Amino acid sequence: MSKRDVPEKHTEGPMSATDLLIAGGGLAGACAAFCLSRDGHAVRLLESASEPATGASGAAAGSVNPFMARRARPAWRRDDALAALRWVAREAGAEETFAQDGVLRPARSAKQAVFFRDTASTHPERTAWLAPETAAERFPAVQSPHGALWIPGGGAANVPALIEALLRAAREHGATIETGVRVTGWDERPGGVTVEAARDGTATTFDAARLLLCVGMGFAAFPALAPLGLRAVKGQTLRLRRPPSLQGERLPPSLSGSGYVVSPPGSDGTLLAGSTYDHDARHLRPTDEGRRYILDRVRRMLPPLEAAEILEAQAGARVSPPGSPLPAVGPLPGGRAKGHASGPASDGRVWVFTALGSRGLLTAPLLARALPAFFDDPARIPDAVRAQAA
Ligand SMILES: Cc1cc2nc3c(=O)[nH]c(=O)nc-3n(C[C@H](O)[C@H](O)[C@H](O)COP(=O)(O)OP(=O)(O)OC[C@H]3O[C@@H](n4cnc5c(N)ncnc54)[C@H](O)[C@@H]3O)c2cc1C
Numbered sequence: 392m393s394k395r396d397v398p399e400k401h402t403e404g405p406m407s408a409t410d411l412l413i414a415g416g417g418l419a420g421a422c423a424a425f426c427l428s429r430d431g432h433a434v435r436l437l438e439s440a441s442e443p444a445t446g447a448s449g450a451a452a453g454s455v456n457p458f459m460a461r462r463a464r465p466a467w468r469r470d471d472a473l474a475a476l477r478w479v480a481r482e483a484g485a486e487e488t489f490a491q492d493g494v495l496r497p498a499r500s501a502k503q504a505v506f507f508r509d510t511a512s513t514h515p516e517r518t519a520w521l522a523p524e525t526a527a528e529r530f531p532a533v534q535s536p537h538g539a540l541w542i543p544g545g546g547a548a549n550v551p552a553l554i555e556a557l558l559r560a561a562r563e564h565g566a567t568i569e570t571g572v573r574v575t576g577w578d579e580r581p582g583g584v585t586v587e588a589a590r591d592g593t594a595t596t597f598d599a600a601r602l603l604l605c606v607g608m609g610f611a612a613f614p615a616l617a618p619l620g621l622r623a624v625k626g627q628t629l630r631l632r633r634p635p636s637l638q639g640e641r642l643p644p645s646l647s648g649s650g651y652v653v654s655p656p657g658s659d660g661t662l663l664a665g666s667t668y669d670h671d672a673r674h675l676r677p678t679d680e681g682r683r684y685i686l687d688r689v690r691r692m693l694p695p696l697e698a699a700e701i702l703e704a705q706a707g708a709r710v711s712p713p714g715s716p717l718p719a720v721g722p723l724p725g726g727r728a729k730g731h732a733s734g735p736a737s738d739g740r741v742w743v744f745t746a747l748g749s750r751g752l753l754t755a756p757l758l759a760r761a762l763p764a765f766f767d768d769p770a771r772i773p774d775a776v777r778a779q780a781a
Contacts, residue, residue: 410435412586412597414574415605416443418451418550418751419718419744421557422759423603425483428564430763435597436558436566437588439573439609444554446607448751450707451550452628452653452663454645455752456494458518458542462506463496465514466753467717467775473544475756480548485556490644490656494545495521495530497648497692498537507540518542532640534692539648547644548752549655576613577602577741584740601766604723604743608675608708618725620781621746623708625672627681628665630703634695642693650688652696661702664689677704711748712781718754719746719778720762721769739769743778 411427413420416438428434440446455476457469466472473491480489498504511520519541526535533539558568575594576587586597608623610616638660646652653663667681682704690697712719722739744762747754758776765772 410599411601411603412437412574412584412599413603413605414586415446415607415609416440416554416558416568416570417446417448417605417607418444418554418755419607419747419759420603420605421448421554421561422479422755423605423744423762424561424566424568425479425557425564426759426762428561428566429482432763434561434564434566435599436561436568437572437574437597438568438570441571443558443568443570444551446609447626447707447709447747448550448554448607450626450628450705451751452651452665453548453550453655453752454494454545454647454651454653455489455491455548456496456542456545456645456647456750457753458494458496458510458514458540458545459647459750461503463510463518463540465517466750468757469517469544469753472753472757475760476548476752478760479557479756480553483553483556483560485553487656488553488556489546489548491544491546492644494542494645494647495526495533495535495643496540496542497526497533497535497646498539499648501537504537507538511540517544530641530643532637532642532693532695533646534694535648545645547653547655549657550752552657574602574604574606579738579740600740602741603762604741605745607710607745607747610710610745615723615741616743618723618780619719619743619746619778620713621710621719622670622713623672623710624749625669625675625706625708626666626749627677627685627704627706628663629682629685629701630705631662631664631696631699632702633660633662634699636695637693646692649691650685652689652693662696662699664696664699672708675706675708677706681706709749710746712746716748716750717746717776718744718748718758720744720758720765720776721772721778724778724780
């Protein structure tokens with residue numbers, strides 16, 4: 392590092408003993424900032440990018456699908472998750488950012504149709520099997536030759552708009568939201584944590600009672616997060632102009648079969664199409680190969696999309712713990728007081744709320760709503776989502 396690059400040192404004013412510093416202004420950070428400020432915590436959120444929702448949350452399609460994956464098995468605590476998403480949107484004054492009007496899952500093969508029919512018979516109160524002719528009657532533009540699973544409780548959310556509303560509401564509850572500030576480390580001390588950060592090339596520190604890391608792909612910069620064994624899978628989405636032949640056609644808010652096509656609420660009739668799953672990505676930029684892959688997939692459900700105009704391509708990383716689709720929340724396991732891989736042990740002031748994988752909309756509001764209770768008594772964190780060493 393040259394002398395010119397050495398950051399100047401600056402210290403922010405002290406914060407009260409109940410203060411919470413959140414690193415990361417994606418879905419996790421925004422939900423946490425909203426729920427904790429609403430609960431009376433004095434919150435400061437630092438986002439390294441120039442605006443919030445630029446990581447995975449900026450690339451998310453917004454599908455809210457409580458029966459995901461190849462066999463359409465129910466998501467973890469699906470009813471609570473949907474209720475929590477409705478609740479945060481409503482309480483943040485942004486009900487319009489979540490349209491709970493259903494997910495259609497056309498079966499990709501006769502074999503998948505067997506799984507979907509099984510789900511429909513096991514969960515008749517939450518799903519319905521649509522035979523090919525019924526699916527075609529309800530959604531004539533959608534190709535469903537093997538039939539489709541209808542999930543009325545699912546839908547679509549406008550992720551950037553929801554995050555913006557959550558952060559606005561958090562500010563109204565007294566939170567401070569700062570962009571362009573990167574958390575670079577921390578130092579636990581009796582009664583609190585000194586958070587190290589960089590703003591415009593100037594090193595600065597913040598004192599807080601607790602640090603909550605909601606940094607998504609930013610985990611790679613912190614050796615102290617290595618014990619979580621987090622994995623990242625790059626994904627790309629496309630914003631498409633609705634082709635003229637689909638104007639006026641009835642589409643479900645979320646269509647998920649061969650890829651997915653989402654009509655996020657308030658998006659002026661544009662569609663979000665996804666996605667790629669790249670386990671060995673060298674960068675997080677969209678690629679032409681990804682564009683071709685997505686269009687090739689989604690045209691099988693909606694043929695006019697083959698020639699749809701691409702308005703924007705976005706990419707991000709889905710972060711997950713090894714072998715689990717569920718997030719990680721709680722005190723950093725095996726934490727070190729200084730955020731390095733070794734050194735004195737942490738006393739639990741540094742928490743993570745991360746690894747939302749590919750279903751952040753079903754987990755971030757649910758867990759953020761419970762964070763105040765988890766802070767009071769970490770034993771209340773369900774084992775299924777407790778941050779643990781891999
Ligand atoms: C292509 C794609 C499509 C997806 N589609 C869906 C979908 O349809 N439905 C769904 O539910 N989920 C979807 N997901 C998953 C969803 O996007 C994620 O689960 C969720 O957005 C993750 O939110 P996050 O806040 O944990 O991470 P991020 O959104 O990545 O936010 C992390 C933030 O932390 C900031 N940051 C990083 N390091 C630091 C630091 N040191 N200091 C300060 N700030 C820092 C970053 O700039 C970023 O803004 C999709 C993901 C991808 C990639």
